[in-house]
Every structure is written in structure tokens, then in C-alpha cells.
Amino acid sequence: MKHVILGVFALLGVIAVGFAQVNPPIEASNPEASPVEAGAEESYEGKVVEIEVGGKSLMDLRRFEVWATTLGRVEKEKARAVVFRIDAREGYLPETEKLMGQVASLSVPSYALIEGKALGAGALLALATRTIYMTPESLIGGAGLLADEDGGDEAERQQRDSLMLAKIRTVAGKQGHAMALIQAMLEASEQQRRFGDLVVPKGTILTLTAQEAVSQVEGKALLAAGQVRDMAELLGEAGLSGAAVVKGAPQPAAAVNTPALAELAEAPGEEAMEEKSQNDLLGKLKEETFEGKLVVLKVGREDLINKQSFRFWRRMLRRAEDEKARAVLFDLDTPGGYAYETKEIMSEITRLKIPCYAFVNENALSAGALMSVATDGIYMSPEGTIGAAGIVSGSGAEIGDMMRKKLHSAFEAQIRSVAEKKGYDPELIRAMMIPEDRDRVFGAVVVRAGELLTLTASEATSLRDGKTLLAKAVVGSIEEIAELEGMEGVPIVRAEATAFENFAWWVSKWSFLLILVGMAAAYAELKAPGFGVGGAISLLAFGMFFFGNYMAGNLANYELVVLFFLGVILVAVELFLIPGTGVTGILGVLCMLGALLLGTVDKIDWSDWKVGDFSGDLLDLLRGPALTLGAGLLGGCILVLLLMRFLPDTPIFRALIAKQELAGGASLDDEAAVAGSGKRVGWTGEALTDLRPSGKAVLSGEEFDVVADGAFISKGAKVRVLEQDGMRIVVGEIDSV
Incomplete structure (x- = not known):
């Protein structure tokens, strides 16, 4: 026994060392950078920071990290200006979009110097700057950025393109570029377009030469402020002659200096650590009362594809209502997620008897947009986008026309009902979900044929018939929303999953493995004399099963634990006290199976089913738990058979028996x-x-x-x-x- 225990501890030690190697401490991420070297960096204050974007640098993820760090220093150290020297034809679009947002939000002047070809992602980065200059032989354009792709789901492509155009409209409007010109660069025109003397034929994508980009249209340059030969001439044209120029974003090393990246997000990081230290000590549950408070629920990038998140939100919504919270606010930054679960949480939100709001900070796309529509009011961050709520296959496969029509019909009926109840335009929400073969107009916003609607913050708050199109206002913080809704000074509490709840979600997801291990370990214990390792593992597995599912909000309460151990006692009586009767053994097995089956049933679904509010019958309620139990029992039987075959010949078993x-x-x-x-x-x-x-x-x-x-x-x-x-x-x- 001692040897077995020592072996287990040794194995745990090896695992811990392995995790330490895979996840080294941040302090060790760049061992060659000493504090002296870190402090020797040249200051950007009052200088022009020059950033080179050439070749395939927009396809190097390490460069995006370094650029983000450099732009953070530009803003923090009050640089005089930043100049991007661009000669790039392709790149990663999601990372480029994030970089665009950071460039567009700079308070210092930003310039783009096109020295060769700025196509695709290179063009997007240039459009994020305030002023564009071009060398005589340079080009700028979309080069088919949103061109049709072979294969894939058409609805998914439309959703992606709609989001892309919304992001570009946000940046273009902020930097003063003409939206029609930008759209001509991004996708092929269905009709001929004209920009002054420049004609874009039908079916082509616009790419501008330097001469065309600086041409005058109605007294303004079409895109670029002028032609220059080099960096020095740009500085003269921009009124920066004589300013010191410093190279920014040097070639990234093999290991990026993560402490520098952490410095960029210093303020929120400190807040998060302080909040964690106060509320998350050893995973302690945050049972702070919600009474009279504004409850904030975070909806992150992956939350809408995690079914446990929906269960957590449902519990928090009901708790907020029971404890008489002042209001609930969803803080959204999500690209979307599961459609059916979103439909269910929308119903949960609409049943609330307290106010509920959505803060689009910064994306509420697809399922996130539909979730927002269920609230009593939508607020947008300055860079926020909302929409692109087309239904796509989770696997990426194409959805058949008939199935798509059925899905649209089922979802549109509920969304229309919710939108009308909350005071939103149902046709506007429909334009986010379903493309049509005609143009649709909503005030100043035009949704072209075949496209889905995605709104920027300015478009969502634009006026139509004396009312805002969708959102109430553009705000910069949750506190500002509270003030606008008459809740100034109301305490704000963030309802977040604790370490225990994250552990419980894991247990709930992999419950069948715990059943499997518990069965096999119990068999091993019966084959060994006395009480030993097998019994301890079995108790631990079933204990984790009930505790984890209880913490996850399932029915695994004390009553089911008692029922389970009653079954264990009955089986033991059958085996050792009155063998051969069969009745007590059968009753014991039924008690254990019943406890394991009901233990994974969601408590809220169970309560709704009892009062008739559950959207289904008892079989629908028990289908998931039955699958979990069946998988555990089947796996346990297979493992027991393997143990029967190989366990007696193992050295450990021979040492014990x-x-x-x-x-x-x-x-x-x-x-x-x-x-x-x-x-x-x-x-x-x-x-x-x-x-x-x-x-x-x-x-x-x-x-x-x-x-x-x-x-x-x-x-x-x-x-x-x-x-x-x-x-x-x-x-x-x-x-x-």
C-alpha cells in the first residue's frame, strides 16, 4: 500500500512539473531581458514613431503583438505622431481588424505612407489612419477582400462579409473616408460606379493608383492627401519637419516580451487581480446579495458556445429577480454561438420582472445580437457593432434550402414577437437574420440585396422618424449607462463564475467518466481484501460526481446522495448478509441508477417541468442525463471486463493480495x-x-x-x-x- 501511495504522489509530481514546463511564469518568458535593458528603451515623447509593415508581416502573429505594444507606448508616452510605412498585399483579417481599431482610437495623429502595394489587409490598415500619402508608383485597394469563396456555407460567408463591412464603415466614418469608395475596394460592384473621372465597371473591384487616389472629386482628394517620394517629404507635407523620428515595432524575437504586453493592459489587469483577491479566495463562492444593485453578466467571445454559460445566466437571472436587484445588464463582446440555447435565454430574459439592458462592448454579432434584442434597452460602445445574425451550421456545412426555410420560420416568429414586445423594429431585426434579393432601407442605412445588416454604433443610434434606429445611446462605460437609466450611485456587482463553479462545469460535462471510474474502482475493491485504493478511488469519483453536479446547478442534492448510498447498502446486504434473494440487490441497483440519472438533470429545467413551463416532455428532460448515464455504464462495464481479464496478473494486485x-x-x-x-x-x-x-x-x-x-x-x-x-x-x- 505504501508503495502504491508513493507511486501516485510521484505521478502527480511529474504532471505538475509538466504543467510548469508548458505554462512557464510570465517573468521567465524573456530571460535575456534584464531590468536594465528594459529600462533602456528610447522614449517616444514628442517624436514621430515609424512602423514598417512590409512583405508578409501582416501574416506574422508576433508582429501584431509587438505593434499593439508600440501603439500603447505611443499613446502613453505622448508621441507627436505615428507613421505606417506599408507595402503589404495580404494578411490575417481578424488580427488586422483589431489593429485597425487600436489605430483609429489613437489620440495622436496617424499617417500611412504607401510605398508599394497596399492591398487586402494592407489597405485596411491604411484606411484606419487619419491621413494617407502615396509614392508615385504605389497602389491601394481591396483586391477581392470579400470576393466569393469556393465551398462553405453561403450564410456564414454573408455573415462574415457583413461584419467586415460594418467594421470598415466604423473606421471610414471616424477617419473621414468616403464609404462608397471603400465599399468599391472591398467587393465587386453589381453596377457601374463613378468617382469623378474614375469609372469602376460592373463586376470589378476598385484598386487605385497614386494619381487616382489624389485626384480631386468635388474639391476634395479622392482618398490620399498627396504624393510623396519618401518619409522626409511626408514629414514636410504633414508639418512635422525637424521632428525626431524613432523606429517603432522592431523585428520580433523568438519570444515576445510578455511583460511589455502586460504593461499595455496594466490598469484593467490590476483591477481584475484586486477583485479576484477579494472575492475568489480559494474559489470561495461569491454570495454577495443582489438586492438593490445593478447586476452585470459578462458575455465573452466563447460564452455563447459553452452550454454551461447559459445555465449560469439562467440561475443568475432568477436569483437577481428573487433578491430584488435593481436591474440586470449584459456586457457583450461575442461573435455569436448556439442558436437554440440563445432562443431559450431570450425567453428567460423577456420573462424578467426587473429591467434588463445590453451593453455592446464591442461586438454583439449573430446570437449576441438576438440576445440584445430581448433586453429593454441597448447601448453601444463607440467601436461597437451589432447584427449579422444569420443562421449557420455549427460544423460549417451548407444548410439545405428547405431546412434553412424551416429554421428561419421558427426563429423569426419568436424574434418578431420579442422585438415587438421590447419596442424594436421587427423588419430591422429580420434584416440582420435573413438576406433578401432586394435592397432594404432603414433611414440612412441601406442593406444591399443578398446581404445581412450589421450596424455600427453611429448607425444604431441614428434617428429615423424621431426615434433611434436600434440603440438608445453611445456610451463609454457601464457607469454611464447606470446614470442614463436613473441609477446613478447604485452599487454595481459583477456576477462571475468562481473556481468552484468552473470545476463544477467540468464535472457536469464529463460526468460519464466519473461513473465509469467509480464502477471500475468499486470492482477492484471487491477483488481486494479490506478497504484500499479501489474503494478510495470509487468514493472520490462518486463524491466528485454529486458535488460537481450540485455546484453546477443540477439536482444532485443531499437527498440523491442518501438515495445512492441506500442503494449501495442494499447491494451490500444482498452480497454479504442474505445472498441469493435478489430483491434487495435489484432495489439497490435501481436506487443507485435513479440517483445517478437525476443527479445530472438541470434544476431549473426540473422546476419548469413540474409547473408546465418546460418546452418539452419528461423524455426531453431526461434525454441528456440518460445519455450520460448510459455512456458511463457502458464504459464501466467494458473497463470491468478488462480488469477481470488483466487485473489478477498485475504486479500491484499481486502485492496486495x-x-x-x-x-x-x-x-x-x-x-x-x-x-x-x-x-x-x-x-x-x-x-x-x-x-x-x-x-x-x-x-x-x-x-x-x-x-x-x-x-x-x-x-x-x-x-x-x-x-x-x-x-x-x-x-x-x-x-x-
Whole structure:
């Protein structure tokens, strides 16, 4: 036993060392950078920071990290300006979009110097700057950025393109670029377009030469402020002659200096750590009352594809209502997620008897947009976008036309009902979900044929018939929303999952593994004498099952734990006290199966089903738990069969059990058997009951519980002990031995 325990601890130590190697501390991420070297960086204050974006640098994820750090220093150290020298034709669009947002939000002047070709992602980065300059031979354009792709889901492509155009409209409007010109760069035109003397034929994508980009249209440059030969001439044109120029974003090393990246987010990081230290000590549950407070629920990038998140939000919404919270606010930054679960949480939100609001900070796309529509008011961050709520396949496969029509019909009916109840325009929400083969107009916003609607913050708050199109206002913080809604000074509490709840979600997801391990360990314990490792593992597995599911909000409460252990006791009575009856054993197994089945049922779904509010019948309610139980039982049976085959031959098992068997054909008298090792192997006697296969027998004048070896043995038959392994005495009929 000692050797086994030491082995387990050694294994845990190896695992811990492995995790330490995979996840090294942040302080060790750049061992060559000493504090002296870190402090020797040249200051950006009052200088022009020059950033080179060339070749395939927009396809190097490390460069995006370094650029983000550089722009953070530009803002923090009050640089005079930043200049991007661009000669890039392709790049990663999601990372480029994030970089665009950071560039567009700079308070210092930003410039783009196009020195070769700024196409695709390179063009997007240039458009994020305030002023564009071009060398005489340079080009800028979309080069098919949103061109049709082969394969894939058409609705998913439309959703992605709609989001892309919304992001560009946000940046273009902020930097003063013409939206029609930008859209001509991004996608092929369905009709001929004209920009001054420049004509873009139907079906082509716009790419501008330097001469075309600086041409005048209605007294303004089409896109670029002017042509320059080099960096020095740009500085002269921009009124920055004589300013010191410093290189920013040097070539990234193999390991990026993560402490520098952490410095960029210093303020929120400190707040998060302070909040965690106060509220998350050793995973302690945050049971702070919601009474009279504004409850904030975070909806992050992956939350809408985590089914446990929906269950957590449902519990928090009901708790907020029960504890009479002042209001609930969803803080959204999500690209979307599961459609059916979103539909369910929308119903939960609309049933609330307290106010509920949505803060789009910064994306509420797809399912996130629909979730926002269920609230009483939507607020947008300055860079926020909302929309692109088309239904797509989770696997990326194309959805058939008939199935798509059925899904649209089912979802549109509920969304229309919710939108009308909350005061939103149902046709506007429909334009986010379903593309049509005609243009649709909502005030100043035009949704082109075949596209989905995605709104920027300015578009969502634009006026139509004296009312805002969708959102109430553009705000910069949750506190500002509270002030606008008459809740100034109301305490704000963030309802977040604790370490215990995250552990519970894991247990709930992998409950079948705990059932499997618990079964196999219990079998191993029955094969070993006394109480040992198998019993401890089995108790631990089933204990984690009930505790984890209880913490996850399922029915695994104390009553089910008692029911489970009642089943264990009944099975033990069947095996050791009244073997052969069968009734107590069957009742015990049913008690254990019932406890395991109900333990994974969601508590809220159970309550709704009892009062008739659950959207389905009892079979629908138990389908998921039954699948979990079935998978655990099947896996447990397979593992038990493997243990039956291989466990007796393992060195560990041999060390725990001193097993003796009677050799075939051997015959020992009682005295010899007793004088041997003290075991009962070889003892003879008579069966007091039928052995089916367990029962009672008299052996050498003593009464014992025994198990027949294979065939049925009738009452009164002569028997001999063949095997004893701690928990069992195995006998065989003497005539058959």
C-alpha cells in the first residue's frame, strides 16, 4: 500500500512539473531581458514613431503583438505622431481588424505612407489612419477582400462579409473616408460606379493608383492627401519637419516580451487581480446579495458556445429577480454561438420582472445580437457593432434550402414577437437574420440585396422618424449607462463564475467518466481484501460526481446522495448478509441508477417541468442525463471486463493480495489445509442453501457465505473450497472436482 501511495504522489509530481514546463511564469518568458535593458528603451515623447509593415508581416502573429505594444507606448508616452510605412498585399483579417481599431482610437495623429502595394489587409490598415500619402508608383485597394469563396456555407460567408463591412464603415466614418469608395475596394460592384473621372465597371473591384487616389472629386482628394517620394517629404507635407523620428515595432524575437504586453493592459489587469483577491479566495463562492444593485453578466467571445454559460445566466437571472436587484445588464463582446440555447435565454430574459439592458462592448454579432434584442434597452460602445445574425451550421456545412426555410420560420416568429414586445423594429431585426434579393432601407442605412445588416454604433443610434434606429445611446462605460437609466450611485456587482463553479462545469460535462471510474474502482475493491485504493478511488469519483453536479446547478442534492448510498447498502446486504434473494440487490441497483440519472438533470429545467413551463416532455428532460448515464455504464462495464481479464496478473494486485488456489486433482484433508497457511482452501463441507451462485455452506463445522464456481449447486451437496481471495470463498461440488 505504501508503495502504491508513493507511486501516485510521484505521478502527480511529474504532471505538475509538466504543467510548469508548458505554462512557464510570465517573468521567465524573456530571460535575456534584464531590468536594465528594459529600462533602456528610447522614449517616444514628442517624436514621430515609424512602423514598417512590409512583405508578409501582416501574416506574422508576433508582429501584431509587438505593434499593439508600440501603439500603447505611443499613446502613453505622448508621441507627436505615428507613421505606417506599408507595402503589404495580404494578411490575417481578424488580427488586422483589431489593429485597425487600436489605430483609429489613437489620440495622436496617424499617417500611412504607401510605398508599394497596399492591398487586402494592407489597405485596411491604411484606411484606419487619419491621413494617407502615396509614392508615385504605389497602389491601394481591396483586391477581392470579400470576393466569393469556393465551398462553405453561403450564410456564414454573408455573415462574415457583413461584419467586415460594418467594421470598415466604423473606421471610414471616424477617419473621414468616403464609404462608397471603400465599399468599391472591398467587393465587386453589381453596377457601374463613378468617382469623378474614375469609372469602376460592373463586376470589378476598385484598386487605385497614386494619381487616382489624389485626384480631386468635388474639391476634395479622392482618398490620399498627396504624393510623396519618401518619409522626409511626408514629414514636410504633414508639418512635422525637424521632428525626431524613432523606429517603432522592431523585428520580433523568438519570444515576445510578455511583460511589455502586460504593461499595455496594466490598469484593467490590476483591477481584475484586486477583485479576484477579494472575492475568489480559494474559489470561495461569491454570495454577495443582489438586492438593490445593478447586476452585470459578462458575455465573452466563447460564452455563447459553452452550454454551461447559459445555465449560469439562467440561475443568475432568477436569483437577481428573487433578491430584488435593481436591474440586470449584459456586457457583450461575442461573435455569436448556439442558436437554440440563445432562443431559450431570450425567453428567460423577456420573462424578467426587473429591467434588463445590453451593453455592446464591442461586438454583439449573430446570437449576441438576438440576445440584445430581448433586453429593454441597448447601448453601444463607440467601436461597437451589432447584427449579422444569420443562421449557420455549427460544423460549417451548407444548410439545405428547405431546412434553412424551416429554421428561419421558427426563429423569426419568436424574434418578431420579442422585438415587438421590447419596442424594436421587427423588419430591422429580420434584416440582420435573413438576406433578401432586394435592397432594404432603414433611414440612412441601406442593406444591399443578398446581404445581412450589421450596424455600427453611429448607425444604431441614428434617428429615423424621431426615434433611434436600434440603440438608445453611445456610451463609454457601464457607469454611464447606470446614470442614463436613473441609477446613478447604485452599487454595481459583477456576477462571475468562481473556481468552484468552473470545476463544477467540468464535472457536469464529463460526468460519464466519473461513473465509469467509480464502477471500475468499486470492482477492484471487491477483488481486494479490506478497504484500499479501489474503494478510495470509487468514493472520490462518486463524491466528485454529486458535488460537481450540485455546484453546477443540477439536482444532485443531499437527498440523491442518501438515495445512492441506500442503494449501495442494499447491494451490500444482498452480497454479504442474505445472498441469493435478489430483491434487495435489484432495489439497490435501481436506487443507485435513479440517483445517478437525476443527479445530472438541470434544476431549473426540473422546476419548469413540474409547473408546465418546460418546452418539452419528461423524455426531453431526461434525454441528456440518460445519455450520460448510459455512456458511463457502458464504459464501466467494458473497463470491468478488462480488469477481470488483466487485473489478477498485475504486479500491484499481486502485492496486495496473497492468492491461493487448489491445484487441479489435488486433495488435502482439513487438518493439512489448516496447518498450511491458515487459509480455508481445501476445506470440505455441505451446502446449507442452494448456491445461485452465492449462498451458505458448513465448512469444517463452521458456517460461511460462499460462492459457487460456475455451475449451480443444490442444497445438501458436498463441496470443497477452491479459492479464497479476501472477500469471497469459492467452492465447487466434490463430485465435479
